[in-house]
Amino acid sequence: xxxxxxxxxxxxxxxxxxxxxxxxxxxxxxxxxxxxxxxxxxxxxxxxxxxxxxxxxxxxxxxxxxxxxxxxxxxxxxxxxxxxxxxxxxxxxxxxxxxxxxxxxxxxxxxxxxxxxxxxxxxxxxxxxxxxxxxxxxxxxxxxxxxxxxxxxxxxxxxxxxxxxxxxxxxxxxxxxxxxxxxxxxxxxxxxxxxxxxxxxxxxxxxxxxxxxxxxxxxxxxxxxxxxxxxxxxxxxxxxxxxxxxxxxxxxxxxxxxxxxxxxxxxxxxxxxxxxxxxxxxxxxxxxxxxxxxxxxxxxxxxxxxxxxxxxxxxxxxxxxxxxxxxxxxxxxxxxxxxxxxxxxxxxxxxxxxxxxxxxxxxxxxxxxxxxxxxxxxxxxxxxxxxxxxxxxxxxxxxxxxxxxxxxxxxxxxxxxxxxxxxxxxxxxxxxxxxxxxxxxxxxxxxxxxxxxxxxxxxxxxxxxxxxxxxxxxxxxxxxxxxxxxxxxxxxxxxxxxxxxxxxxxxxxxxxxxxxxxxxxxxxxxxxxxxxxxxxxxxxxxxxx
Amino acid sequence: xxxxxxxxxxxxxxxxxxxxxxxxxxxxxxxxxxxxxxxxxxxxxxxxxxxxxxxxxxxxxxxxxxxxxxxxxxxxxxxxxxxxxxxxxxxxxxxxxxxxxxxxxxxxxxxxxxxxxxxxxxxxxxxxxxxxxxxxxxxxxxxxxxxxxxxxxxxxxxxxxxxxxxxxxxxxxxxxxxxxxxxxxxxxxxxxxxxxxxxxxxxxxxxxxxxxxxxxx
Ligand SMILES: Nc1ncnc2c1ncn2[C@@H]1O[C@H](COP(=O)(O)OP(=O)(O)OP(=O)(O)O)[C@@H](O)[C@H]1O
Ligand SMILES: [Mg+2]
Numbered sequence: 108x109x110x111x112x113x114x115x116x117x118x119x120x121x122x123x124x125x126x127x128x129x130x131x132x133x134x135x136x137x138x139x140x141x142x143x144x145x146x147x148x149x150x151x152x153x154x155x156x157x158x159x160x161x162x163x164x165x166x167x168x169x170x171x172x173x174x175x176x177x178x179x180x181x182x183x184x185x186x187x188x189x190x191x192x193x194x195x196x197x198x199x200x201x202x203x204x205x206x207x208x209x210x211x212x213x214x215x216x217x218x219x220x221x222x223x224x225x226x227x228x229x230x231x232x233x234x235x236x237x238x239x240x241x242x243x244x245x246x247x248x249x250x251x252x253x254x255x256x257x258x259x260x261x262x263x264x265x266x267x268x269x270x271x272x273x274x275x276x277x278x279x280x281x282x283x284x285x286x287x288x289x290x291x292x293x294x295x296x297x298x299x300x301x302x303x304x305x306x307x308x309x310x311x312x313x314x315x316x317x318x319x320x321x322x323x324x325x326x327x328x329x330x331x332x333x334x335x336x337x338x339x340x341x342x343x344x345x346x347x348x349x350x351x352x353x354x355x356x357x358x359x360x361x362x363x364x365x366x367x368x369x370x371x372x373x374x375x376x377x378x379x380x381x382x383x384x385x386x387x388x389x390x391x392x393x394x395x396x397x398x399x400x401x402x403x404x405x406x407x408x409x410x411x412x413x414x415x416x417x418x419x420x421x422x423x424x425x426x427x428x429x430x431x432x433x434x435x436x437x438x439x440x441x442x443x444x445x446x447x448x449x450x451x452x453x454x455x456x457x458x459x460x461x462x463x464x465x466x467x468x469x470x471x472x473x474x475x476x477x478x479x480x481x482x483x484x485x486x487x488x489x490x491x492x493x494x495x496x497x498x499x500x501x502x503x504x505x506x507x508x509x510x511x512x513x514x515x516x517x518x519x520x521x522x523x524x525x526x527x528x529x530x531x532x533x534x535x536x537x538x539x540x541x542x543x544x545x546x547x548x549x550x551x552x553x554x555x556x557x558x559x560x561x562x563x564x565x566x567x568x569x570x571x572x573x574x575x576x577x578x579x580x581x582x583x584x585x586x587x588x589x590x591x592x593x594x595x596x597x598x599x600x601x602x603x604x605x606x607x608x609x610x611x612x613x614x615x616x617x618x619x620x621x622x623x624x625x626x627x628x629x630x631x632x633x634x635x636x637x638x639x640x641x642x643x644x645x646x647x648x649x650x651x652x
Numbered sequence: 653x654x655x656x657x658x659x660x661x662x663x664x665x666x667x668x669x670x671x672x673x674x675x676x677x678x679x680x681x682x683x684x685x686x687x688x689x690x691x692x693x694x695x696x697x698x699x700x701x702x703x704x705x706x707x708x709x710x711x712x713x714x715x716x717x718x719x720x721x722x723x724x725x726x727x728x729x730x731x732x733x734x735x736x737x738x739x740x741x742x743x744x745x746x747x748x749x750x751x752x753x754x755x756x757x758x759x760x761x762x763x764x765x766x767x768x769x770x771x772x773x774x775x776x777x778x779x780x781x782x783x784x785x786x787x788x789x790x791x792x793x794x795x796x797x798x799x800x801x802x803x804x805x806x807x808x809x810x811x812x813x814x815x816x817x818x819x820x821x822x823x824x825x826x827x828x829x830x831x832x833x834x835x836x837x838x839x840x841x842x843x844x845x846x847x848x849x850x851x852x853x854x855x856x857x858x859x860x861x862x863x864x865x866x867x868x869x
Contacts, residue, residue: 396743399743399764399765400670400672400673400743400764401672402765403673403676403743403764403765403766404670404672404673404675404676405676406765406767406768407673407676407677407679407680407768407771408676408679408680410680410767410768410769411676411679411680411683411768414680414683414684414768415683418683436679439679440679443672443675443676443679446672447672450672
């Protein structure tokens with residue numbers, strides 16, 4: 108677990124460290140905060156890692172000591188206890204043999220045998236004790252304790268040998284008490300005492316040692332518990348910390364993605380706006396002309412009204428007589444003037460709303476209405492150059508959720524491209540340049556808009572290219588029209604495709620999802636109700652007047 | 653010949669696709685006492701227009717897509733022998749188009765925005781021009797009728813008079829007496845309603861200028 112920590116940390120870190128830092132959109136402040144958070148995390152992780160490692164190391168040491176204790180100290184203690192008992196047994200037998208009332212005959216024989224047995228046991232035990240202490244001296248950390256025990260054991264062994272030899276000599280030399288030598292018996296007794304003292308010494312020493320060892324082991328056990336707890340806590344915290352950091356990183360990435368998305372959205376809107384401004388630039392001349400119409404009508408009406416007033420002023424009789432008939436005409440002039448002023452205002456506001464820079468405002472709108480609005484804009488700008496523009500719209504289509512200006516922009520781009528295509532194909536056989544816009548309901552809650560032209564068809568491999576930004580075949584084209592249109596359509600969950608028609612020309616198809624909650628129970632509300640002032644005239648641009 | 657004193661009232665045809673402009677022009681023209689007939693397209697106008705109807709007319713054309721459709725319309729007018737003066741109104745105001753329109757025989761080209769006074773003046777002038785045209789047409793017509801009344805011999809004599817031959821020369825050519833020629837000449841002068849030879853020569857030359865070599869056939 109701890110091993111993984113650095114990897115996980117660098118994971119998101121490398122992303123940040125990309126050299127494109129200025130373009131990644133983080134502010135200076137955000138980058139600073141990120142760096143701080145990361146270093147705090149790093150320090151915490153390192154500390155926890157150290158604590159964990161150290162605790163683990165300590166626990167292993169303690170474990171070793173405790174094992175040592177149970178493997179050496181405990182058996183050695185037991186052996187020493189047994190050794191003491193068997194030495195006492197030997198001494199008891201010797202005492203009996205050399206005592207004031209020594210056994211005789213077969214009894215004595217039995218005593219001698221049991222002495223030899225006790226002697227064997229003692230040697231075996233001593234051997235094992237020596238073995239243990241020797242091993243301990245070789246590879247146990249508190250070796251000096253064992254060395255003392257070892258030394259004592261060895262001394263004990265030497266003395267034991269000497270004692271046994273003396274005892275054997277004595278028993279061999281004096282088969283019975285009657286021949287006992289009190290001096291020798293005393294000496295033997297002294298040796299036995301010394302031996303007993305020795306083994307007492309060893310036992311005592313080792314008991315002290317074992318007790319201290321036991322205490323230590325107990326203390327170590329406590330430490331170990333604590334340390335194990337420490338390690339566990341450390342590891343838990345490490346996990347939590349990593350989790351927190353991961354979460355922080357993921358949040359950060361998400362936030363960053365959101366920001367990135369918003370930035371892209373903003374950029375797209377800006378680009379769309381720019382392209383609209385460019386388009387509008389081309390429309391302005393035509394629209395200025397279109398503005399002349401209401402202006403002229405207003406001026407003419409005003410002049411007519413003034414003439415009328417002058418005539419009546421010059422002829423007071425007529426004024427009286429015609430008061431009743433004069434008023435409606437003047438009122439009509441004023442009405443017409445007002446209406447034409449409104450019309451002029453609408454032309455301006457149509458253009459203004461097309462180029463205005465504003466937040467996109469999505470709402471349920473009728474695609475047919477937008478087709479008419481686009482036609483009005485195009486036609487009033489006189490951009491059709493003798494191209495026949497017609498519409499075949501399915502009535503009562505469900506609305507789509509879109510920004511009306513964006514939809515107009517898409518239509519404008521597609522229609523303008525189609526007009527360009529059919530007029531560019533200036534050849535002997537360009538008889539009837541024609542662009543048709545169609546709308547239609549599709550299955551699966553979608554609406555389709557098609558812009559069909561009869562210009563030159565395009566090769567399939569070119570169809571792939573035209574949606575790329577800045578691809579253009581026109582001298583004055585920017586090549587962004589289709590790219591922007593597609594991104595606008597896709598932003599509202601739609602698609603934009605192009606395909607060559609079987610006979611001639613191209614068809615550009617926009618498919619849009621119907622606004623949620625539609626179609627309404629009965630299809631009364633169609634795009635017709637909210638249509639702008641201009642009626643859906645059958646477009647006949649190019650035909651005389 | 654004196655035309656009937658109560659002159660038929662003038663009519664202005666306004667053709668334009670913008671209803672507001674049409675209506676405002678009609679209103680203006682009616683305000684100054686000129687009858688105005690608006691049309692929203694040229695095809696209807698061509699269908700309805702009666703070139704033989706009395707009274708001076710003029711055409712005010714508010715063109716939107718000028719060159720091409722204007723050409724077609726002019727062709728149609730000329731093809732039907734409609735010689736009414738046409739005033740073009742355009743908001744495009746490009747010089748080549750104006751030049752072309754005038755070359756094709758438009759009476760005038762007015763650029764939007766225009767002053768109502770200016771338009772009214774030009775309309776009056778156009779109506780005057782049409783009035784003159786109609787008058788000349790009428791004169792020409794009656795003169796033609798008079799020419800038609802001449803006998804072949806009288807025409808031959810007239811031809812030679814106009815060429816500047818004397819009675820004697822004509823008489824020699826035809827092998828008749830100069831009195832006979834003089835009688836012919838007097839009849840010709842009477843039939844054509846002139847007072848002297850000078851006037852005779854004038855109207856013959858004028859007539860020929862108008863309608864090609866007429867009497868010589
Ligand atoms: N209806 C069409 N028929 C044939 N070719 C088309 C059609 N529509 C687009 N194209 C081709 O696709 C290219 C890219 O179109 P796009 O609208 O993206 O840019 P553009 O029209 O050249 O410039 P602009 O940015 O001014 O719109 C055009 O240059 C043209 O070659
Ligand atoms: Mg384009």
